[in-house]
Amino acid sequence: MKGGYSSLLPLFPLIAISFAAVINGPPLIPAMFMFGDSVVAVGNNNKFYTIVKANFPPYGRDFKDHQPTGRFCNRKLAADFTAENIGFTSYPPAYLDKKAKRKHPLIGANFASCVFCKQLEYYKEYQVKLRNFAGEPNATAIISCGLYLVSSGSSDFLQNYYINPLLYKNNLSNLTLVVLDIYQPLLDIVTNSSDYGFAEARRACCGTGLVETSILCNPKSEGTCKNASQYVFWDGFHPSEATNKILADDLLVRGISLIT
C-alpha cells in the first residue's frame, strides 16, 4: 500500500464502527436516537468527572461561536450531518443536558457515551417522559418511526448490548435493521486521502496529531493545525468534520439503498 496507512489507524480499533439504522414505516422520520461511543456523543459527559470529555477548546472551534459542545470534533459529527440529510433543522440533544431536559423531547435524544450511565435505561426513562408529554399515540409513533443510530467499535458489542435489547425489550420488533460499517469508508479516505481533498491523513489536527484526544487535546496542545478541513482526523481518535461529512453522505447513500 503506497505510503502506508495513517500511523494513527492502528490506534483506532474502536473507530471500526458499525452504524445501525433502524427504520420503520413511512419515510417520514420524526425523531432520531443515538447510542454508543464517543463518535456520536454530543455532551452527556459534560457534567461528570471523567476524562472522556470534549467540552473545552479546541473542540468545537469551527462552530460559528467557537463553542465546544462535548462533540469530539472541530465541529459537526457524522450523526449531525445525518440529521441534516434527513431533514432535521436541529440536532437531538444530549439526554443528560439540563437545558435539553426542559425542552420538549419530540425530535429524539442522544444517549451516547455517558460513562456513568446505562444508555438503554435512560432511553426507557425517556420513553416514559415522552408518553407523559406527547400522549400515547404520538409517543408510539415517534419511538417506532424514529431513526436509530448506534455506533460501536465491535459488532458483537453492538448486537448484544444495544440492538438486541432495543429490538426485543422496547417493542421495536417490527423494525428493519440496517448495519452499516464506517470503518471501510474511513480506511478508503485515509488510503486515498488526496482524492477526497485532504492534505494530511497520517497526523491528526490537534497537537502533534499522534495521541492527543480528550483532555490531552486542549488549548495548550502544541502544534494544533490551523485548518482542520485539510485533515482526515481531528484528534488522535476522531475524524474531522470534513471526514464526518463524507462518512455521513456515504451512510445516507448506502442506508437508503439498503432499505428501499
Ligand SMILES: *[C@@H]1O[C@H](CO)[C@@H](O)[C@H](O)[C@H]1NC(C)=O
Ligand atoms: C399529536 O400529534 C398531532 C399531529 O402531529 C398533534 O396535532 C397533536 O397535538 C399531538 N398531541 C399531543 C398531545 O401532543
Ligand SMILES: *[C@@H]1O[C@H](CO)[C@@H](O)[C@H](O)[C@H]1NC(C)=O
Ligand atoms: C410492549 O407492548 C405491550 C403491548 O402494547 C405492552 O403491554 C408492554 O408493556 C410493552 N413493553 C415494553 C417494554 O414497552
Ligand SMILES: *[C@@H]1O[C@H](CO)[C@@H](O)[C@H](O)[C@H]1NC(C)=O
Ligand atoms: C408488528 O407487526 C404485526 C403485524 O403487522 C403486528 O400485529 C404487531 O402488533 C406489531 N408489533 C409491534 C410491537 O408493533
Ligand SMILES: *[C@@H]1O[C@H](CO)[C@@H](O)[C@H](O)[C@H]1NC(C)=O
Ligand atoms: C483507493 O483508490 C483506488 C482507485 O480509486 C481504489 O482502487 C482503492 O480500492 C482505494 N483504496 C481503498 C483502501 O479504498
Ligand SMILES: *[C@@H]1O[C@H](CO)[C@@H](O)[C@H](O)[C@H]1NC(C)=O
Ligand atoms: C482550509 O482548507 C480547505 C480544504 O483544503 C480549503 O478549501 C480552505 O480554503 C482552507 N481555509 C483556509 C481558511 O485556509
